[in-house]
Amino acid sequence: MQRIDVQQTAEFLRSCEDAYILIHQSPDGDCVGSGYSLQAVLRQLGNRAKVLCSDEIPARYDYLLPESEEEFEPKCIITVDVADPKLLGKYKDLYADRVDLCIDHHVSNLLYAKQTLLCADAAAACEILYALYRYMQVQFTEQIAMCLYTGMATDTGCFKFDNTTPETHIYTAELMREFPDIRYGLINRNMFDVKTPSRLRAEMLMIQAMEYYLDGKCAMICVTQELRDKTGMEENDTEGLTNLPTQPEGVEVGVTLREREPNVYKVSLRSAKDVNVSAICQGLGGGGHVKAAGCLLKGTLSEVKATILAAVEKGLEQA
Amino acid sequence: MQRIDVQQTAEFLRSCEDAYILIHQSPDGDCVGSGYSLQAVLRQLGNRAKVLCSDEIPARYDYLLPESEEEFEPKCIITVDVADPKLLGKYKDLYADRVDLCIDHHVSNLLYAKQTLLCADAAAACEILYALYRYMQVQFTEQIAMCLYTGMATDTGCFKFDNTTPETHIYTAELMREFPDIRYGLINRNMFDVKTPSRLRAEMLMIQAMEYYLDGKCAMICVTQELRDKTGMEENDTEGLTNLPTQPEGVEVGVTLREREPNVYKVSLRSAKDVNVSAICQGLGGGGHVKAAGCLLKGTLSEVKATILAAVEKGLEQA
Numbered sequence: 001m002q003r004i005d006v007q008q009t010a011e012f013l014r015s016c017e018d019a020y021i022l023i024h025q026s027p028d029g030d031c032v033g034s035g036y037s038l039q040a041v042l043r044q045l046g047n048r049a050k051v052l053c054s055d056e057i058p059a060r061y062d063y064l065l066p067e068s069e070e071e072f073e074p075k076c077i078i079t080v081d082v083a084d085p086k087l088l089g090k091y092k093d094l095y096a097d098r099v100d101l102c103i104d105h106h107v108s109n110l111l112y113a114k115q116t117l118l119c120a121d122a123a124a125a126c127e128i129l130y131a132l133y134r135y136m137q138v139q140f141t142e143q144i145a146m147c148l149y150t151g152m153a154t155d156t157g158c159f160k161f162d163n164t165t166p167e168t169h170i171y172t173a174e175l176m177r178e179f180p181d182i183r184y185g186l187i188n189r190n191m192f193d194v195k196t197p198s199r200l201r202a203e204m205l206m207i208q209a210m211e212y213y214l215d216g217k218c219a220m221i222c223v224t225q226e227l228r229d230k231t232g233m234e235e236n237d238t239e240g241l242t243n244l245p246t247q248p249e250g251v252e253v254g255v256t257l258r259e260r261e262p263n264v265y266k267v268s269l270r271s272a273k274d275v276n277v278s279a280i281c282q283g284l285g286g287g288g289h290v291k292a293a294g295c296l297l298k299g300t301l302s303e304v305k306a307t308i309l310a311a312v313e314k315g316l317e318q319a
Numbered sequence: 320m321q322r323i324d325v326q327q328t329a330e331f332l333r334s335c336e337d338a339y340i341l342i343h344q345s346p347d348g349d350c351v352g353s354g355y356s357l358q359a360v361l362r363q364l365g366n367r368a369k370v371l372c373s374d375e376i377p378a379r380y381d382y383l384l385p386e387s388e389e390e391f392e393p394k395c396i397i398t399v400d401v402a403d404p405k406l407l408g409k410y411k412d413l414y415a416d417r418v419d420l421c422i423d424h425h426v427s428n429l430l431y432a433k434q435t436l437l438c439a440d441a442a443a444a445c446e447i448l449y450a451l452y453r454y455m456q457v458q459f460t461e462q463i464a465m466c467l468y469t470g471m472a473t474d475t476g477c478f479k480f481d482n483t484t485p486e487t488h489i490y491t492a493e494l495m496r497e498f499p500d501i502r503y504g505l506i507n508r509n510m511f512d513v514k515t516p517s518r519l520r521a522e523m524l525m526i527q528a529m530e531y532y533l534d535g536k537c538a539m540i541c542v543t544q545e546l547r548d549k550t551g552m553e554e555n556d557t558e559g560l561t562n563l564p565t566q567p568e569g570v571e572v573g574v575t576l577r578e579r580e581p582n583v584y585k586v587s588l589r590s591a592k593d594v595n596v597s598a599i600c601q602g603l604g605g606g607g608h609v610k611a612a613g614c615l616l617k618g619t620l621s622e623v624k625a626t627i628l629a630a631v632e633k634g635l636e637q638a
Contacts, residue, residue: 157477158476158477158478158479159477159478159491160477160504160507160508160511161504161507162502162503162504162505163504164495164503164504165495166492166493166495166496167492168492169488169489169491169492169495170488170489170492172478172488173485173486173487173488173489173492174485176483176484176485176488177485183481184481184483185479185480185481185482185483186481186592188479188480189479189591192479193562193565193566194566194567194568194591195566195567195568196567196568197531197567197568200526200529200566200567201526203523203526204522204523204526204527207519207520207522207523208523210519212516243512246512247512247513247514247519248513248514248515248516248519249513249514249515249516272508273505
C-alpha cells in the first residue's frame with residue numbers, strides 16, 4: 001500500500017514478468033488506451049502481457065488492439081485507471097487482493113495495490129503513461145501513439161473540459177509531430193460524433209422530454225417507464241446522456257431522472273458552472289463530484305421532482 | 320498584392336497608425352479573437368485601433384471585447400481571417416480596394432490586399448497571430464490570451480478536426496501555463512455545448528426527420544416549408560446543423576436539403592470520411608471544400624432527392 005514515483009514504476013515494469021493488465025468495467029478510451037499501450041511496452045521489453053476487462057471492449061476501440069494475444073498464467077497483476085477494486089467487475093474476487101502495481105489519475109484512488117503511481121493532476125491515465133514511457137525511453141510505435149492520444153482526448157472531452165492540462169496539449173503535439181500520418185480527426189469523429197441510430201433517437205426523445213424550472217436555471221429530463229414503453233427507448237441508449245440537460249442557454253444545473261422500478265428514481269445532476277452538485281446529492285443520500293453527482297430517490301414522480309427542485313434551488317442560492 | 324512574412328508584418332504593425340481592423344461577416348470565434356487581440360496589441364504599441372464587422376458580434380463573444388472603443392478616421396486598413404473582400408459585407412464598397420494588410424489562413428485567399436501574411440497550414444488566424452505576437456515580444460494580457468485561445472479552439476472544433484496542428488496544441492499549452500486562471504472549460508462550454516432552447520428543438524426535429532439511404536452510407540434531412548409550418552422551426556435555427564446527418568454510425572455522406580422557395584432546394588453535403596463532396600457538388604453546379612460542399616437544385620422534392628442520391632452513390636463508388 002505504498003505510493004511510488006515514475007522512476008520506481010519504471011524499475012518495476014523493467015523487471016516484471018508475465019503481467020495481466022486489468023482495466024475497469026464499462027471500459028472507456030482512457031483505460032483501453034492505457035491497457036493496450038502498456039501491453040505493447042511490456043512486450044517490447046521482452047515480457048508477456050495481456051489486458052483483461054470485465055466487459056467486452058466496444059468495437060470502436062478495435063484500432064487500438066494488437067494483432068495477436070497470448071495465453072499464460074500471470075506472475076504479476078497491474079491495474080491502470082482503476083480507482084477502486086470493485087471496478088474490476090468479475091475479476092474482482094480473483095485479483096483485487098493481489099494487485100502489484102496500480103497506475104491511476106483519480107484522486108479517489110483507494111490505494112488498494114501493493115504499489116501505486118498516482119498523479120491526480122493528470123487529465124488521463126494515458127497522460128501519466130506518456131511521461132512514464134518517455135522516461136523509460138520506450139520506442140513509440142503508431143499503435144502506442146494512437147492508444148495515448150485516444151486516452152487523453154477521450155478523458156478530456158477532446159481537450160474541452162477543465163481537467164485538460166498544459167501537459168495534455170504538449171504531449172499531444174509531440175505525438176502529432178512524431179506520427180503525422182495518424183488520422184487524429186477520424187479518431188475524434190469516431191469517439192465523439194458517431195452515434196448509433198437508436199442512440200440518436202434516444203437523444204431526440206430526451207430533448208423532447210426536457211422541462212425547464214427555476215427561471216430556466218434548471219432543466220430536467222424524466223425518463224419514466226411510461227416514456228420507454230411508449231417510444232421503445234432502451235435504457236442503455238440513455239447512458240452518458242446526462243449532460244444533455246446542461247445544454248440549453250442559461251441552465252446551471254441539469255437533472256436526469258431515470259425510473260429504476262415503480263417509485264424508485266436514479267437521479268443524475270450535472271453542474272454547468274458554479275453549483276456544487278456533489279453537496280446537493282450528499283444532502284439527498286448520494287454523492288459524486290462537484291460537477292457530476294447522483295442519488296437514488298423513492299416516491300412518486302411529482303414527489304421526487306419536488307424534492308430535487310427544492311435542493312437545486314438551495315444549491316443555486318449557495319453558489 | 321505582395322506576400323510578406325512575419326518579420327515584415329511585425330514592421331508594418333509597429334509603424335502603422337489609426338487602424339481599422341475588418342473581420343468577416345457572420346463572425347466566428349477566430350475572426351473575433353483575431354480582431355480584438357490585434358486591436359489590443361496595436362493599442363499597446365500606442366496606436367489607435369478599432370474592429371469593424373458587417374454583422375453584430377454575437378453576445379457569447381462579449382468576454383473578448385475591450386472596455387472602451389474610440390472614434391477616429393482610419394489611416395490604415397487591416398483585414399484578419401478574410402479570404403475574399405466580399406466577406407466584408409456592408410464594408411466592402413468602402414474598404415475592399417484599400418486594404419493595406421491582410422492576415423489570413425485560408426488557402427483560397429484572393430490576395431486582394433496590398434500586403435498579405437498568408438499561412439495556409441495554420442488551423443486558425445489566431446494561430447498565426449500567436450506566433451506573430453511572440454515574435455514581436457508583445458506583453459500578453461488575459462484578454463489577448465482569451466482571444467487567441469477562443470480562435471484556435473473554435474476553428475478546430477475544440478482540437479477535434481483534421482486542421483488541428485501540433486502548433487495549435489503547443490500555443491494552447493503555453494497560454495494555459497501563462498494564464499492558469501482563465502476558465503478554459505467554461506469558454507468551451509459556451510462555444511460548443513450551450514444551445515438556445517429553439518436551437519435544441521430544431522436539432523430534435525431534424526433528427527426526427529432523418530432518412531437513411533444507400534445501405535445506411537447516406538443520411539438525409541429534408542427541411543421543407545411544410546415541416547417548418549408544422550413545427551414552427553425557424554430557418555436560422557437550422558444554420559450550422561449540417562453536420563447532424565453525418566453522426567449516425569456507418570454514414571459516409573450527410574445531406575441536408577433546405578427548401579428556399581417552392582421547388583428550389585439548398586443542398587449541403589458533408590463527408591464523414593473519404594468521399595469528396597466538393598466533386599459531387601461541382602457536378603451539380605455547386606462547389607466547396609472536400610469535406611463540406613453545397614449546391615442549389617430545382618425540382619420537386621422527390622426529383623431533387625433522386626438527383627442527389629445518384630450523385631452520392633457515384634461519389635461513394637469513386638472513394
